[in-house]
Amino acid sequence: MKNFISHKYQYYCVFFAALIIWSSGCNRQSKPSDLPDLYAVSCTVTQENQPLENASVGLISVNSDMKWSATARTDSKGQAAFFTSGQFEGVAAGKYKVVISKTERGAGEPIPPKPTNIDELMQWQHKYIDNPAPVPNYQIVESVYGEPQTTPLEIEVVAEKKSEKNVFSFDAGKAIRREIKRRR
Numbered sequence: 001m002k003n004f005i006s007h008k009y010q011y012y013c014v015f016f017a018a019l020i021i022w023s024s025g026c027n028r029q030s031k032p033s034d035l036p037d038l039y040a041v042s043c044t045v046t047q048e049n050q051p052l053e054n055a056s057v058g059l060i061s062v063n064s065d066m067k068w069s070a071t072a073r074t075d076s077k078g079q080a081a082f083f084t085s086g087q088f089e090g091v092a093a094g095k096y097k098v099v100i101s102k103t104e105r106g107a108g109e110p111i112p113p114k115p116t117n118i119d120e121l122m123q124w125q126h127k128y129i130d131n132p133a134p135v136p137n138y139q140i141v142e143s144v145y146g147e148p149q150t151t152p153l154e155i156e157v158v159a160e161k162k163s164e165k166n167v168f169s170f171d172a173g174k175a176i177r178r179e180i181k182r183r184r
Helices: 002-024 118-130
Strands: 042-047 056-061 070-073 079-081 094-101 103-105 137-139 154-157 167-171 178-180
Touching: 070 079, 094 167
Parallel strands: 042 167
Antiparallel strands: 042 079, 056 070, 056 094, 094 154, 103 137, 137 178
C-alpha cells in the first residue's frame, strides 16, 4: 500500500508541476522579430468638451510600409493608452491618422469591448453580433472620424521614452445619435 501511495503522490506532483509550467506560459505573446521599438502613447478624447467614455481609438500609419497599427479604448475620463496589435504596449514612431468611433446599443447601453478569452469571445459574438434581437445600435461619433481617408486627426509619435510629446488630446466633434441600419 505504501508503494501505491508513493506512486500516486509522485503522479500528482508531476501533474501539478506540468500544469504550473504550462499555465505560466499561457497568454504570453513574444514580440515578433520585425516589431519596431514601441513608445508609450496616451490620449484624452472629448466630444462637446466632455470626456468620451468607451470610445475606440485607432492609429493607422500614413507610411504604407508600416504594417503595425495601434488601438485603445477610453475610460470614464476619456483617457486611453495605446497597444500595438492589441497586445504590445506602446506605438512605433511615425505619423498616424487617428480614427475614433463609438457605438451604443439600445437605450444607451454600450457594446462592451471584445473579450480576449475565446469562450467569452464566443458568448460576446453570439450576444452582440449574431443576436437578431431588434435592439438598435447607434453611432455616437460622426463617421468622418471613423475612417483614415476622411479623419482630420493626425499625430506624430516621437521616438522618446515617456515623452510628453506622445500625450495627445482629440476632439471627436459634435455628439450624434444615428441609428446603424442592420444588413439583412
